[in-house]
Amino acid sequence: MKHVFFSGIDGSGKSTQASYLYYHMKLCGVRLHYVWLRWTAFVSYLLYAYAKIMRRNITLSYRGKRFVIHIYWIDKSLRKLYPLTLLTDLFLRYIVSIINAYVRKARIVIFDRYLLDTIVDLVWETREAKFLRSIIGKTAMALISKGIGVVLDADPIVAAKRKDDVLSLKELMIKRRIYEILAKTLDIHVITSTHRTPYQVYVDLIKILTHRELQLCEYRLNRLKD
Template identity: 25%
Template sequence: MQTILTGKSSNPYSPRMGHDRFARWRLVMMRRRRLLLSFSGIDGSGKTTQVKLLENRLKQNGIPTVRMWSRWRPLLSLPLLQVLRWTGQLRVHKKDFLSIVEFQDHKNEGVASLWCFATQLENFLKTSLKISLPLALGRTVICDRYTLDLLVDGMSDLHDSPNSLRLGFKLLRLLPRPDRAFLIDTDAEVAFERKPDLPTVSHNVERIRLFRSMYHNAGVKLMDGRRSPDAIHQDVWSLVSGMISSR
């Protein structure tokens, strides 16, 4: 009997057939698995670029994905903001559509704690609502700024240490923990040149100091933001795709 060899194997137990089935199974699992991912870093660090690259990569693999941006905006805390501005206890720096609020009276701990609670309660409620519905619908959510960023902004504006025990900051720790979180770390001067949203470079320096002192305990992966965006993305994707396929 003569055996005719072709390019395709009909043997269901052949390595090639097994590889194809595994690839299809892996893709199905990736589509079913919802994830909460986050990118942190100072303005101009390149985190938004990484968010967009990962969002596109996930969508190309058939994974429903939404992007969420989280930054404090005065709504419930607006009346308190106006009172503290009138009394000279807060200074507001405005740049484009951003408002950076800096606490001036460092000795008035009671007012500082009240302001912290009001703003972080607002952050907690708005961020919870933004991520809850997409996750409930089975979508992967990528956060452009998340808990670590909100903590750093709040502590920097109040001139607090990373060990601050204010009740407002404790609220943020109740937000869902990301399946994978990244901190895009870069130099203060480079970030300020890219995106001068903060009043001075020194504001970037202070925020970088807080990020670097807090990221490890928060379970965040440090990424060198001085590398090319594509190189950073490849490292991010290897971690995210590996995590999805292992679930």
């Protein structure tokens, strides 16, 4: 079973490209399992309660939506424990997803967001990367290295215009830089999506996946232009 994941800042086009690949592979008759890898709080629940009591969350309303901003970098305990508990929760979700994929006899699991995105979020929210030296941090990095991954890169200004829930351009700029560093460190392909159509981006993606020995029926590719 192969794992294909899409990572990148909000507005870079992860979900669009993941959907393209899912539809394309379906046309090819391949058994798939699609996962949007967000976490559910289990181990982290008590830590979230602590953060609320200590007022480490800021609630904002923007464009009719409610947002909770984590300022965990100002709290030593949260800086140390939050990455460990959050990655533990994500691993639980990951394991359940893989079990479901085996039950469905899927040949390929497509991850819309992956462990890489959570690591970037954690670096931003704690303002440090020491947790990557821990056993759970090293395990996450190892799993990322074993997958077939793509980081979708977009200019933060363009990406912000694509989304209606982006609060901070600075956040996108810093996260983009973190993605660049991690992609280089882990040898992950980067595809730019700025001022390009989803189909143009997908053509580049197909070349990368073919190079990574993922068999695709390219004669179905034109169906995606519509």
